[in-house]
Amino acid sequence: MKQNTLFDKIWDSHVVRSIENGPDVLYIDRHYIHEVTSPQAFNGLKERDIPVFRPGNTIATADHNIPTRNQHLPINDELSRNQVEKLNENCNKYGIELFGYNHPKNGIVHVIGPELGYTLPGMTIVCGDSHTSTHGAFGTIAFGIGTSEVEMVLATQCIIQPKPKKMRITVNGNLGIGVTSKDIIMYIISEISTGGATGHFVEFSGSAIRSLSMEARMTLCNMSIEMGARGGIIAPDDTTFNYLKQLPAIPGIDDLGSAVKEWEKLRSDPDASFDRELEFDASLIKPMITYGTNPGMGIAIDSAIPEDKNNEGSSSFLKSLNYMGFKPGMKLLGQPVDYVFIGSCTNGRIEDFRAFARIIRGRKKAGNITALIVPGSKKVEAQMISEGLMEIYKNAGFEVRQPGCSSCLAMNEDKIPAGKYAVSTSNRNFEGRQGPGARTLLASPLTAAAAAITGRITDPREFITDDINKK
Amino acid sequence: MPKVKFDILESTCVPLPLQNIDTDQIIPARFLSATSREGFGENLFRDWRYKKTGEINKEFVLNNPKYNGKVLVAGKNFGCGSSREHAVWAIADYGFRAVVSSFFADIFMNNALNNGLLPIVISEDLLTNLQNIILKDPSAKVKIDLDKQTFTIIPTGDYVRFSINSYKKECLLKGLDDIDFLLSMKELITAYETKKTR
Numbered sequence: 087m088k089q090n091t092l093f094d095k096i097w098d099s100h101v102v103r104s105i106e107n108g109p110d111v112l113y114i115d116r117h118y119i120h121e122v123t124s125p126q127a128f129n130g131l132k133e134r135d136i137p138v139f140r141p142g143n144t145i146a147t148a149d150h151n152i153p154t155r156n157q158h159l160p161i162n163d164e165l166s167r168n169q170v171e172k173l174n175e176n177c178n179k180y181g182i183e184l185f186g187y188n189h190p191k192n193g194i195v196h197v198i199g200p201e202l203g204y205t206l207p208g209m210t211i212v213c214g215d216s217h218t219s220t221h222g223a224f225g226t227i228a229f230g231i232g233t234s235e236v237e238m239v240l241a242t243q244c245i246i247q248p249k250p251k252k253m254r255i256t257v258n259g260n261l262g263i264g265v266t267s268k269d270i271i272m273y274i275i276s277e278i279s280t281g282g283a284t285g286h287f288v289e290f291s292g293s294a295i296r297s298l299s300m301e302a303r304m305t306l307c308n309m310s311i312e313m314g315a316r317g318g319i320i321a322p323d324d325t326t327f328n329y330l331k332q333l334p335a336i337p338g339i340d341d342l343g344s345a346v347k348e349w350e351k352l353r354s355d356p357d358a359s360f361d362r363e364l365e366f367d368a369s370l371i372k373p374m375i376t377y378g379t380n381p382g383m384g385i386a387i388d389s390a391i392p393e394d395k396n397n398e399g400s401s402s403f404l405k406s407l408n409y410m411g412f413k414p415g416m417k418l419l420g421q422p423v424d425y426v427f428i429g430s431c432t433n434g435r436i437e438d439f440r441a442f443a444r445i446i447r448g449r450k451k452a453g454n455i456t457a458l459i460v461p462g463s464k465k466v467e468a469q470m471i472s473e474g475l476m477e478i479y480k481n482a483g484f485e486v487r488q489p490g491c492s493s494c495l496a497m498n499e500d501k502i503p504a505g506k507y508a509v510s511t512s513n514r515n516f517e518g519r520q521g522p523g524a525r526t527l528l529a530s531p532l533t534a535a536a537a538a539i540t541g542r543i544t545d546p547r548e549f550i551t552d553d554i555n556k557k
Numbered sequence: 558m559p560k561v562k563f564d565i566l567e568s569t570c571v572p573l574p575l576q577n578i579d580t581d582q583i584i585p586a587r588f589l590s591a592t593s594r595e596g597f598g599e600n601l602f603r604d605w606r607y608k609k610t611g612e613i614n615k616e617f618v619l620n621n622p623k624y625n626g627k628v629l630v631a632g633k634n635f636g637c638g639s640s641r642e643h644a645v646w647a648i649a650d651y652g653f654r655a656v657v658s659s660f661f662a663d664i665f666m667n668n669a670l671n672n673g674l675l676p677i678v679i680s681e682d683l684l685t686n687l688q689n690i691i692l693k694d695p696s697a698k699v700k701i702d703l704d705k706q707t708f709t710i711i712p713t714g715d716y717v718r719f720s721i722n723s724y725k726k727e728c729l730l731k732g733l734d735d736i737d738f739l740l741s742m743k744e745l746i747t748a749y750e751t752k753k754t755r
Contacts, residue, residue, distance in 0.1 A: 102742070102745055102746055102749045103742065103745055105723075105724045106723070107722065107723045107724075108722045108723050108724030108725070109722055109724055109725075111739070111742065111745075111746075113746070113749055113750075113753075122589050122590075122641075123640070123641065123642070125592035125593075126592065126593065126594050126642075129592070129593065129594075130736070134736070136740070139746075150589075151589075151590060163590075165590035165591070166590060168590070168592065169590055169592060172592050214640060214642075215639075215640055216638065216639050216640040216664060218640075229664075230640035230664055231640060231664065231667070232640055232641075232642035232645070232664060232667060232668035232671060233594075233642040233643075233668075234642060234668065234671035234672065234735070235667065235671065237736060238735055238736055238739055241736050241739060241740060242736070242739040242740060242742070242743065242746055243746060243750075244739055244742075244746055246724070246735055246738075246739070247667075248722060250663070280577055280634065280637055281577065281633065281634035281637060281660065281662070284634065284637075284660060284661075284662060284663060285660075285663060314634065314637060314662060314663070316663050380577045380579065380637070382577075401574065401575065402575045402576040402577065402632065405575065495581075495586040495639070496586060496587070497586045497587060497589060497590070504609060514579075514581070514638060514639075516579045516581040516582065516638060517581070517582060517604065518581060518582075518585055518604050519581050519586075522585070522587075522604055522609065523609060
């Protein structure tokens with residue numbers, strides 16, 4: 087019998103038509119939209135005077151360009167307000183379910199999709215946002231698309247897409263104390279570079295991956311785009327099914343038991359072949375931090391900046407270090423920082439805020455640190471309140487903002503000033519990503535917390551004496 | 558709806574020999590608040606074109622009068638990062654018709670093809686040669702023949718075949734539109750849905 091990968095099984099079962107020597111017409115089960123990459127797609131529908139083909143398959147939220155304070159008030163910034171209003175109008179006109187600005191279920195698209203039960207194993211999921219790869223944690227084919235493709239999905243529920251190659255990344259072994267799934271993915275990207283998986287869809291497997299919670303798996307798949315992968319996918323297992331079982335509701339699923347029986351079949355056959363296979367040892371991974379201006383420029387927190395590890399080409403590499411104000415061979419530990427950001431679709435879930443709280447509990451924020459603490463959704467915010475985390479944050483001197491993408495891409499006013507250093511739990515350290523001239527150091531919530539307390543880049547393991555947190 | 562066509566292009570090039578140029582550099586997020594597709598060229602490479610003070614950065618290649626043309630020649634992994642199609646709209650709006658690199662990020666590649674901006678993949682060695690040729694002689698031209706799928710460096714006569722999927726090639730040559738094509742398949746899509754729910 088032909089041996090197929092999990093990716094092949096889902097992809098092939100969604101092909102409406104294969105174009106000869108060309109791409110596939112792929113059916114999309116779930117389409118997420120937000121205010122920034124959808125307006126031009128709706129304009130296209132209006133110009134053609136056609137409806138949304140399957141409005142029930144699209145879910146909308148406002149997240150990228152909204153303020154994280156005073157969400158009960160109208161948005162001050164005119165352009166931002168206009169985008170959010172356009173989204174409201176479009177969803178209203180075309181009958182699309184909207185968890186918009188200040189809606190009780192609002193949040194970052196890749197946080198609310200899973201928590202509201204819209205992301206399910208075996209699906210094809212797209213969104214006009216590259217971090218759509220997040221949803222692969224549930225055993226879905228999920229990937230980011232451009233606005234022209236958003237318009238295709240709205241018009242026909244399909245996109246025209248070349249089938250990517252397949253890669254498997256196996257991570258076996260036990261994670262060390264203070265090492266999280268953020269560190270796993272940052273380690274992998276630092277090993278294979280920011281373009282190392284371009285053209286491929288990556289299945290993550292191995293004992294270290296299996297041991298991760300759903301939220302930790304989402305962090306891992308989220309950043310698979312940062313090594314160039316089309317997406318990441320993890321075969322669903324009991325961890326997945328237990329996560330789904332505890333959700334208050336799963337729209338469209340009446341009998342979860344029989345759904346789970348089908349989802350259990352979603353795995354790569356034992357002899358399925360991949361175009362590329364890589365293997366890593368989890369026990370070698372330490373807390374990671376980036377020193378440059380792409381996510382591949384990462385190192386273990388206690389090591390030194392390399393000379394030119396990924397052969398980035400001397401001009402690109404030195405331009406990057408110059409932007410950051412660093413030099414090859416320099417150690418980052420002890421380097422003073424100015425800002426700490428916890429949040430984003432990468433690390434804006436409840437486990438991330440628990441991890442951060444674990445280090446700041448009973449301590450005080452360093453005087454030189456400005457912190458941006460931004461829950462990924464209203465639900466995460468409510469959980470923080472009910473679990474008493476808000477008190478811990480407040481007592482340590484932190485203000486907790488309201489949900490949104492915030493300083494991850496700094497479309498709103500949550501910008502890091504030029505020249506300032508920010509330890510950020512987000513996903514991209516590109517030049518100017520967190521504001522013009524801002525210098526981003528990507529890290530896990532534990533590493534961010536350690537920096538928030540000491541005011542310097544600090545090994546989070548100094549604060550951790552047990553191994554409760556393996557996220 | 559007919560789209561921009563592409564057949565043969567002969568042009569000088571603009572060299573940008575940096576690797577991993579991400580879409581945040583191509584068009585920073587703070588310029589994504591518009592709700593139309595027009596006018597993004599003004600802010601193409603905004604933070605490289607202008608200094609923090611707002612002055613023109615004369616060292617950046619787009620501000621160097623020696624270099625112009627409709628072909629951008631960039632280092633490997635061009636267009637990585639965010640899926641923002643605004644990056645392609647900005648490059649096309651500025652006046653480029655093709656981008657050459659040794660590889661492109663997947664989403665950028667699709668976005669470019671969907672907007673008639675041709676992404677051309679050549680080997681890393683040829684890319685380095687091409688960069689050197691342009692840096693030495695800014696008047697050096699390249700010729701792109703989409704139908705023949707050839708990319709020629711005119712002064713040296715070096716040429717390579719580049720790949721493009723046959724569907725997209727036809728769309729670009731004839732100015733065909735993806736959504737018209739998909740809409741013509743509505744019955745097939747509905748039949749797929751019926752089969753799936755059964």
